[in-house]
Each structure stands twice: as C-alpha cells, then as structure tokens.
Amino acid sequence: MSASRHALIIANADYDDPGLKELASPASDASALARVLGDPQIGDFEVEVVADAPSHVILRRIEGFFTDRRRDDTLVLHFSCHGLKSESGELYLAARDTEPRYLDATAVPSYFVRRCMSRTRAGSTVLFLDCCYGGAFSKGSAAVRAAGDAHVLDNFTAEKPPRGRGWAVITASTAMQYAMEGGRLTEGAGPPPSVFTHAVVEGLQTGDADLDADGEVSLDDLYEYLYEHVREQNPNQTPSKTVEMQGGLQLAHSRHRRITVEPADIRPEMRSAVQSRNTFTRLGAVRALRDQLADDRLPVAEGARRALEEMARGDVEDVAHDAEEALAAVRLRPSATRLDFGRVERDSAVPHRTVTLEGVPLARCCLAHATAPWLRVAQDDDALDVGVDPATVGHLSGDIVLKGVADDAVVTVEVDVRVPDRPPVGAPPGPAGAEAGTVPDGRTPDAPTAVTPAPAPAPVPPPSDRVVIRPQEPPGEPPPVITHDPGPQPPPAAVTVAPPPSLPPPSASLRDQPTVVTHRPAPAAERPSGAHRYPAPDRPTGARGAPLAAAAALGLAATSVVMCVLTAVSGRQAVHRRVHDHHHPHPFPFAHHAHITGAFTYLVLCLSTAAAALLIGGLARYVADARRERYTEGARSATHTLVSTARLFAVPVLVLAGLAGLAYLVGSNR
16 A cells, blocks of 8 residues: 555534534544544554534645645545535535535535645545435525535536546435435434445445455445445435546455465376265265365365365265365364453553464464454464553453454454552552551551561561561571561550661661561450451441341331231221121221221231331431441442332331321221
8 A cells, every 4th residue: 555645534513504404423424434544454544534614624624635745645535514506506515604595605615626636646536425415404494405406426527637646436325315324314313423434434444345355445345335335224325436547546454355375286186086986986085185184285285175175065965074074174273262361450561362273284374353453463373462452441342353264263352451559649559668657558557666677587476366478588688577466565645666776877778687567456355356457447347237227127118018008908898897887786886897807906017117117227327327437338329229218118108007097096986
C-alpha cells in the first residue's frame, strides 16, 4: 500500500433549521469508520473527523483536504448527513447551519466537491455518500420538499478526472431512496450506525469484504460486499457506484488471507493407485498418502492432501472414510483454545502466554491475526507468543484467528484489567519501608515500639505465640526478626520510640545492623474473645446480626398477612353463625362465635406479628446504620431491602387488623 493515505470524515447530525430532522447515526458512523480506517493493520489512513460544523468550516476543510497532494496519495472522503436537491436538480450536502431556501450560501454543493476532486494531484480519490434524500425532511415541510428524483451519481459524472488519476463515488442509495439508520428512517433515537456505514465498517474490520481472499480489500470487493449486505438488510435501499479509475485500488488489508502452498504432483505410480479400480489398491494408496502428509517438504505434503480430498469426496464409503481420517492430521491443533490472563493492573507490564501448534509441518503452516486492538500476537514456526496491552479497564475478550492450509482455528483470550490499588495517602509502603512507631501492617501499635540494633536475633517466645518473618538478605548479614510477644502489660496512653545509646550515627545504614521490632499488645482479658488483635476501626467484621433480624422481620410480616387472611375468613364465619343464631330464644353474643371460629385468636396473632415485624425491622435498620464499622456495604443494603419489604406487608396488615379489632369491640356484646 502507499505510505500516504488520508481520510476526511464529515458527519452532521444536528441542524439549526427545524425542517431538517436530527439524525441518530452520523456520530457513531464517524467514530466507527475513523477507528477502522485509522487502524494500521486495516486501513492505515491518517483520519480527520469534522462533526456538526457549519458550512464555511466544512468547505474550508474539504478544499484543504484535496490541496497539496502527491501522485501516490490515496484520499477517502466520507459524508454522513442530509442530502438536499435544488430546483435546478443540483445536489447539496447539508451542514449544521444549512437553510433549505439558501442552499448556495449555507450548504455544501456537490459541484464544489466534484471540482476539488478534479483539481487534486492525488492519484486516487474515493467518495462515500451516506446521505438521506427526501426521507430526511419533516413531513409536510414545504421549505425542504424536493420535487422529482435526486440522481446522485449524475452530479459526479459531469467531469472526467485528469489523465493518470482517478476517482470513485459510492452512495448509500440512488435517487430519492431512503438511507436507513439502524433499520429505521430518520425518525426516532438511538446511536447505531446506518446500514451503509455499518456494512463498510464490518466489511473492513472483519475482512469479510475480501471476497477473493487475497489479503486485500479492493474497491470492487467492498462495493460488492456493500451491495449484498445493504440489500439484504433493506431491499428498498440500493447502493450505487461510479468509477473513473485505471487499475484497481486497495482500500484496506484483510484478515482473511490464507496461506497457499503450491502442491507438487504425486508420483505416477501413486496416481495410478489412486485411480485404480481395485478398492484394496486405493486403500493402500490412502495409507501411502497419509505418510506423505508428514513430509517436511510442504509442496509434497500439499499434493498428498489434495489427492486425499479428492478421494474423500468421490470414492466409495470405505475409501472415503479412511481418506477423511487421514486428513485429520493436517487440521490446526493449537495447544490451547482459551487463554485467561486473569486480573492484571492497568498500564502494567504486558503479560505473555505461549500457544504451541501441534501436528505435522503442513498443519502448523498458518497465519495468525488478532481481532481486538489490545491483543498482541507474534508467530514463529510452531508457536504463538500471545500478549495483552492492559490499557483499557474492564473485562476484555477477543479472539486470535488462525488460518491454515486446510482449516481455521480460534484461540479466545480473556483478561480482567483493573485499576491498581493505591495505598492511603501518608501510609507507609510496607514492612521494608516501615518507620519507627508503626508495625509492619501500617497501623499504630498498641504498645511501645523500639527499633534497636542487635548483634543477633532476640530470644523468641514459644512458637504458638510468635510470628517470625525472615526476608531474603545478602549472605553474611543477620536477617531482621519480627516477634510478637503477648505480654501481660496493659497498653500505655502514648507510643514511645526510644533509640538506645548504641544506635549508630545517622550516616550509618540500618541495613548494616539487624532490626528487631517488638509489638506488645493489650492483655488477653482486654481483647475480644478468640481474637489475636483488635480489628481496624474502619474494616467491617462481617457481622450478620442486622441482616438476620431483618429477615426475621420479613418472616413475621409474611405471617401477619396469613393471619389477616385467616381472621377475615373466620370472622365471616362468626358473622354467619351470629345471623343464624338471631332467631334463637337466647342468642349468644358475637364474641362467643368469634372465639368458637377462632377469629379472635387469629386477630390477636395478626396484630402481634405485624407489630413485631415493624419493631424488629426498625431495630435491625438502626443497628446496621449505627454500627457501620461492623457491617459491610452489602449487609447494610440487604438489611434495608428486607426491612422495607417487611414494612410493605406489615403496615397495611396492622391497619386492617386494627379496624377489625375495633369492629370486634363494638359488636362483641351483640
């Protein structure tokens, strides 16, 4: 490809004139297309994007884009905007400040673009027009209504490019067809790229536009891919093309390039055995060809592979089956089909993994390419060196596609890039950088701490009560010993740092002397039971009392709902019994029937469980908020959710039960 490749992407989505509808796609169009054209492994263009600019800015950028170019330059100009047609049939491209009544003054005329294309010295120019014609205008807006068809390509074929140079124009649609945005007209919102530009980006990025699989996406390849893809998505939209160019133009590199090995002819006696009428002779030929597949001479192995493929397709079942089994030896077999780099820190050193390619030499003959920009892959004869660039935070997943002589394989790569943990401001870096007055974990000690030089490690308590850390030291130097002695002394009110008289002068290095750090914590009687040291005050201990209480409150609330239903059912039965008992000479009061049916009991249980749910839930919420140091954020959130749900059930039940109790008191003696 030429070393001088330039692209200008013009995207206009917002318009000052109310008659021009806002477009959803141009912003995402510009971003996606700029990314794929600027990728050194795909387009390798120098890309400039002009978004939502007024007409005078766009005109200046276009003229500057085509000026001072050389014969070996390749230029790509992409428009994503509204297309307008004047009364004389001239095509205009809308800018942010375009007024349909004053197109010459406020829009970008097609003849201006055509004139710039004809005057440039660049050897090749490609213009993409992803514009909406007619359908871009507000319904009923006479100010922007176009009469007749706007034949787009007619506006760019009036002139011929100068001799020795050429251009091509590819449009999203012809005449007044609508250029669709994400399956819709310009109505509605949403940022997905338009059908046309999405096809351009997808065809170049995936390499699917390389129809002849030669490793390059030509202009003809891309147009054929666009035509089929756009017509499949929207049969009412027809891309069109006009080309005034000698020879072909390679727009991008393709990732669909496959290794090809020129086969060597198999020996005449082998060819005779392959074509023999005797089945057993052909079976013998399959075994001989299988041995040739492992030959270090790739043309010989490729000749045997192609002969076996012919037999697998057209021979009898037994011979075809043996030929297919023999061909399995040349399939791509990477040692791993999935690599998980785990968690790495952003902007850290690039980790690497190795994937070996197994099998015969012909099977290891392949090309590897990464489908994600953060993937790095280097290939040698029989292995892949895979790395990641941890510059983007988040869970990343991509593929390494292997294209071999016979088939393809995919290695999936995953990595979880995290922001590196930063120590608190002012905190020491760790044991190696700890200062006097702190213990190795960076907290203030509970007892006096002394840093003293000693010729030998100090005596240590029994193993059950000590922690000894022996870091690596240069030979001949005594290691520092950190001992933890749980003595009976209570912690004093202040921390004292006392250097003994034998401490060397400040100029001496502490590394020349062993270091003993002794930490005397509080007596066991003052420490929590089962704890070796007091927890840090800002570190949750994982207590579960509040969440369990909130869960109990929710259970009581659910029970109160059940009791409320039973109260209503039994109360109805009590009323029914009282009505039938009214004709009795000595009728029983309603309270009697309420006790017999159990309505009174259910009412008491309903009131008590609802009240208990509210009480326990409120207590759980209070404890979780008042003792934040004991509960994690998840525990507090779960407590609040459970308490809120319990209240949602218990409050209405309590109100209904109160009304039922009032009704019971009023009618109990009747």
